[in-house]
Amino acid sequence: MKDIIYLDHAASSWPKPPAIMEAMTRCMNEYAANPGRGSHQMAVQASRALFETRKNAAKLFGVKNPNDISFALNTTHALNQAIKGFVREGQHVICTSVEHNSVRRPLEYLREKIGIELTYIKSNVQGELDLKDLEKAFRSNTSLVVMNHSSNLLGTILPVAEVGEMCRARGVKLLVDAAQSAGVLPIHVEDMNIDMLAFPGHKGLLGPQGTGGLYVHSNVELEPLLHGGTGSQSESIEQPTVRPDRFEAGTQNTVGIAGLNEGIKFVLSKTVEEIHKKEWKQTQHLMEALMGIEGVTVLGPALGQNKTGIVSFLIRHTDSSEVAFILDQSFQIAVRAGYHCTPLAHEAVGTLATGAVRASIGYFTKDEEVEALVDAVKEISSQYA
Incomplete structure (x- = not known):
C-alpha cells in the first residue's frame, strides 16, 4: 500500500x-x-x-x-x-x-x-x-x-x-x-x-x-x-x-x-487559504494535461476558474469503471468511478449514461503523482482511440 x-x-x-x-x-x-x-x-x-x-x-x-x-x-x-x-x-x-x-x-x-x-x-x-x-x-x-x-x-x-x-x-x-x-x-x-x-x-x-x-x-x-x-x-x-x-x-x-x-x-x-492554493495549482495542471490528451473530456469549470481539487473526466469509447479498474490494477492509482452518489449532477452534465472517472487532489498529493496519472491516462486513451 x-x-x-x-x-x-x-x-x-x-x-x-x-x-x-x-x-x-x-x-x-x-x-x-x-x-x-x-x-x-x-x-x-x-x-x-x-x-x-x-x-x-x-x-x-x-x-x-x-x-x-x-x-x-x-x-x-x-x-x-x-x-x-x-x-x-x-x-x-x-x-x-x-x-x-x-x-x-x-x-x-x-x-x-x-x-x-x-x-x-x-x-x-x-x-x-x-x-x-x-x-x-x-x-x-x-x-x-x-x-x-x-x-x-x-x-x-x-x-x-x-x-x-x-x-x-x-x-x-x-x-x-x-x-x-x-x-x-x-x-x-x-x-x-x-x-x-x-x-x-x-x-x-x-x-x-x-x-x-x-x-x-x-x-x-x-x-x-x-x-x-x-x-x-x-x-x-x-x-x-x-x-x-x-x-x-x-x-x-x-x-x-x-x-x-x-x-x-x-x-x-x-490555513485553508494556503491549502486551497496548493490544491488549486495541482488541479489546474492536471486539467490542462488531461485536456491535451486525444479522446479525453474534462468535466466542470473551465481551466483557470476557481474550483476545489476535483477533476472528473471521460475517455472516449471506455467505461468509467473499467478505467478506474485499470488505473488501480495496472498503475496503482486510486480514483473513483461511476455516479459518485450524485445522479442529478450527472444528468446536468450529460453523463448519466456513462458515469465519470473522478480524480481528487488532497493536501498531501505530490506533483509527481499528478504526472503519473496523466501518463497512465495517456496510455489507456491510446489503446481505445
Whole structure:
C-alpha cells in the first residue's frame, strides 16, 4: 500500500497527519471513558477533548458558540438531522441539481411521507447556478434552501454567501453541505449567512472516518433525529433542550473526535487559504494535461476558474469503471468511478449514461503523482482511440 498513488480525497483524505493517530492512541490508552457520563478524571478528560474539538471547529467556521456544533457520524448524518429536524408538512424547500444523495434522498423521503414541496434549481454543464432562477423559485411557504458548497462531481464552487443574503432577506434558512469544502475553502457562518452547516471529519479536515458535525444557529430549532441518553437532564422523559446534548444521544466517538481535533488544528495552522492554493495549482495542471490528451473530456469549470481539487473526466469509447479498474490494477492509482452518489449532477452534465472517472487532489498529493496519472491516462486513451 505504500506505493499506491491515492487520488480519492473527495471520498476520504489519506494519509493522515501522524498527530491524528497519536491523539487517538493516547485517548485509547489514557481517557477512553464516556464523556459527560461521570465526574471521574477519565470522563472529565474525555469531555474536555470533545469541547476542545468544538472550540477549534468553531474557530475554523466562524461560529460564536462552540455548543452550537454537535458531532455526527458523517455529513450524511448531519444533513439528515438538519433536514428532517427542520422541514415540516406544507413547507417548500429549494435545492440544486448538483446535490449529493445525502441531500436529495432525505428531501424526496419527506416529499413522499409528508408532502413537502420541492424545487430543484438547474445548473449549467459547468455546475454553475443562475441566481435569477433561485430568485424566481422562492414562494411564500419556502422555509429552507439546501446547497452544497462545492460539487463532488465537478468541483464547482457555488455562491453560498450570495444565496445566504437572498435567504436572509426573505426569512428563509440556509443549510450548506460542506462535504467538499470544510478545511479546503474559507467558511464563516456569520459572514456568509449560513444557518446550518453539515461537515465531514474525514475529508478536508483530515480526521478519521466516523466523524463530522452540524452547526445550527442559535435561532434555529430542530427536532432531534435520535433520542436517548445524554448524561444531562436525565430526570426528564424528553430529550434535553440544551446544546449540544439535544443532538448527541448516546456515547460519542471520543477516540475519533480526539483525532479530528488534531486534523482541525493542522488545517488552522496551515490555513485553508494556503491549502486551497496548493490544491488549486495541482488541479489546474492536471486539467490542462488531461485536456491535451486525444479522446479525453474534462468535466466542470473551465481551466483557470476557481474550483476545489476535483477533476472528473471521460475517455472516449471506455467505461468509467473499467478505467478506474485499470488505473488501480495496472498503475496503482486510486480514483473513483461511476455516479459518485450524485445522479442529478450527472444528468446536468450529460453523463448519466456513462458515469465519470473522478480524480481528487488532497493536501498531501505530490506533483509527481499528478504526472503519473496523466501518463497512465495517456496510455489507456491510446489503446481505445
